[in-house]
Amino acid sequence: MSAEPTRALDDLSRLCVHTITTKPWSLEQAADAYAAAGIPSITVWRDALEGIGAQAAGERLRRHGLSVVSLCRGGFFPHVEEAARRAALDDNRRAIDEAAALGAPLVVLVCGAHPGQSLSRSRAQIQQGIEALLPHAEQHGVRLAIEPLHPMYADTRSAINTLGQANDVALAIGSDLVGVAVDVYHLWWDPALEAEIARAGRAGKLFAFHVCDWKTPTVDLLLDRGLPGEGCIDVRGIRGWVERAGFRGFIEVEIFSTKYWEMDQHQLLTRVVEAYRAHV
Amino acid sequence: MSAEPTRALDDLSRLCVHTITTKPWSLEQAADAYAAAGIPSITVWRDALEGIGAQAAGERLRRHGLSVVSLCRGGFFPHVEEAARRAALDDNRRAIDEAAALGAPLVVLVCGAHPGQSLSRSRAQIQQGIEALLPHAEQHGVRLAIEPLHPMYADTRSAINTLGQANDVALAIGSDLVGVAVDVYHLWWDPALEAEIARAGRAGKLFAFHVCDWKTPTVDLLLDRGLPGEGCIDVRGIRGWVERAGFRGFIEVEIFSTKYWEMDQHQLLTRVVEAYRAHV
Numbered sequence: 087m088s089a090e091p092t093r094a095l096d097d098l099s100r101l102c103v104h105t106i107t108t109k110p111w112s113l114e115q116a117a118d119a120y121a122a123a124g125i126p127s128i129t130v131w132r133d134a135l136e137g138i139g140a141q142a143a144g145e146r147l148r149r150h151g152l153s154v155v156s157l158c159r160g161g162f163f164p165h166v167e168e169a170a171r172r173a174a175l176d177d178n179r180r181a182i183d184e185a186a187a188l189g190a191p192l193v194v195l196v197c198g199a200h201p202g203q204s205l206s207r208s209r210a211q212i213q214q215g216i217e218a219l220l221p222h223a224e225q226h227g228v229r230l231a232i233e234p235l236h237p238m239y240a241d242t243r244s245a246i247n248t249l250g251q252a253n254d255v256a257l258a259i260g261s262d263l264v265g266v267a268v269d270v271y272h273l274w275w276d277p278a279l280e281a282e283i284a285r286a287g288r289a290g291k292l293f294a295f296h297v298c299d300w301k302t303p304t305v306d307l308l309l310d311r312g313l314p315g316e317g318c319i320d321v322r323g324i325r326g327w328v329e330r331a332g333f334r335g336f337i338e339v340e341i342f343s344t345k346y347w348e349m350d351q352h353q354l355l356t357r358v359v360e361a362y363r364a365h366v
Numbered sequence: 367m368s369a370e371p372t373r374a375l376d377d378l379s380r381l382c383v384h385t386i387t388t389k390p391w392s393l394e395q396a397a398d399a400y401a402a403a404g405i406p407s408i409t410v411w412r413d414a415l416e417g418i419g420a421q422a423a424g425e426r427l428r429r430h431g432l433s434v435v436s437l438c439r440g441g442f443f444p445h446v447e448e449a450a451r452r453a454a455l456d457d458n459r460r461a462i463d464e465a466a467a468l469g470a471p472l473v474v475l476v477c478g479a480h481p482g483q484s485l486s487r488s489r490a491q492i493q494q495g496i497e498a499l500l501p502h503a504e505q506h507g508v509r510l511a512i513e514p515l516h517p518m519y520a521d522t523r524s525a526i527n528t529l530g531q532a533n534d535v536a537l538a539i540g541s542d543l544v545g546v547a548v549d550v551y552h553l554w555w556d557p558a559l560e561a562e563i564a565r566a567g568r569a570g571k572l573f574a575f576h577v578c579d580w581k582t583p584t585v586d587l588l589l590d591r592g593l594p595g596e597g598c599i600d601v602r603g604i605r606g607w608v609e610r611a612g613f614r615g616f617i618e619v620e621i622f623s624t625k626y627w628e629m630d631q632h633q634l635l636t637r638v639v640e641a642y643r644a645h646v
Contacts, residue, residue: 206557237516238584238587240555241582247555275527277485305587317481
């Protein structure tokens with residue numbers, strides 16, 4: 087279905103790295119190292135704001151010349167108890183506050199699921215939760231991206247497991263503030279992926295693009311992601327689909343890996359840059 | 367969409383247990399224990415035939431009054447090398463031979479995938495592989511069930527990850543000998559599951575139904591399945607879908623679990639029977 091092969095990226099001008107990728111570093115260490123490596127942008131995980139605060143963090147990142155792509159993460163809307171759903175909304179409003187203070191235009195939503203109720207009920211609660219956040223998001227000018235998660239996380243992390251489902255919810259909500267995040271790790275296996283990326287693009291909903299790789303073997307359900315090129319995902323092919331659908335934003339390297347967190351983080355960052363040039 | 371709740375099963379007349387569920391037992395130990403527990407049928411994994419042979423195994427199981435539901439497993443068709451694909455076909459022919467000698471009317475196919483090529487290419491090789499087996503299967507009167515596997519196994523175990531894909535391949539092959547196996551562990555998350563079960567039923571393709579549960583947390587990608595009732599899968603609800611689609615066959619308990627293999631296997635079998643009565 088592809089017209090022509092997607093070309094390698096000539097430079098780092100579209101590379102973004104998630105703070106979680108270099109989790110052992112403080113935000114300041116990450117900002118220093120990313121800027122020194124010529125990486126122009128950063129996505130900040132909320133744990134990286136501890137001890138510094140969102141506004142001071144934003145100022146520091148801007149001093150380093152780093153664009154802030156998004157704040158990770160809000161979500162986790164479903165629960166069997168209403169009080170817990172209300173608490174989740176409060177936490178999501180705080181995430182929007184933090185994004186605004188940080189200068190992040192986008193909050194990524196890991197939407198949640200609860201093993202004590204059906205996935206369809208959890209999905210309904212997700213949609214209600216996002217709709218309840220809209221006034222707060224609008225007030226702060228912060229967008230929200232629904233990130234579908236791999237089906238192996240359907241018990242507790244997300245009842246939205248395909249891009250088709252994420253598109254359905256985003257389109258049902260029908261707000262310019264709500265779109266989707268495409269992460270190759272979660273979606274690479276889906277035979278409908280190319281078509282759903284095109285659908286998201288036509289609707290103006292492609293808000294974010296995350297890359298890493300699926301290793302063989304994968305020894306941990308959460309913390310064994312690979313660098314692009316290290317696994318079986320056709321990362322460049324999916325980048326081509328995303329770009330043909332109109333996406334021109336940053337390409338975000340987001341890797342959770344016990345193995346990579348144990349190595350020297352400067353060496354890891356060098357490998358991230360090499361993997362980006364060679365395989366994204 | 368369900369007309370009425372699915373009722374508990376009154377007795378064990380439809381219960382089948384996979385030998386892999388009680389992996390520490392030899393086939394003879396399993397046959398003794400299953401029969402003593404009032405379990406009427408068994409699915410045999412090929413490793414359980416080592417040292418006894420398929421024909422002798424079949425005779426022994428029949429002496430215990432056990433029906434043989436299926437042989438697990440064939441498949442693993444895709445490979446980047448043609449010689450390896452040919453070797454896989456030879457192994458599948460041996461599986462059909464073993465099923466015939468054992469008296470198993472069905473071979474379950476874990477269809478395979480190869481991380482060095484695209485999933486669509488692997489799916490094409492799967493279809494070609496099954497088609498190549500058809501004369502041998504027909505000669506022996508053995509049916510073949512395509513078992514879609516959870517997307518977390520898409521790198522090496524199966525490029526067929528939804529029941530929709532399994533139905534597509536079975537219908538494209540268009541042989542009465544080829545159908546699908548529904549395993550709740552692999553498919554519970556899929557929003558299209560009820561519709562695809564109905565589609566398989568209408569086409570006469572519902573050949574097998576496997577149950578277990580998805581535990582929270584799941585600590586191992588392969589060997590941490592739960593007993594029905596122990597996790598978040600609505601096993602009884604899915605049984606209702608399968609039965610409304612016309613399935614009247616055995617309900618097969620298939621659990622891979624390091625934890626359960628470490629316990630006394632008689633106690634485990636008691637828990638299997640209890641879980642079947644209470645949650646299937």
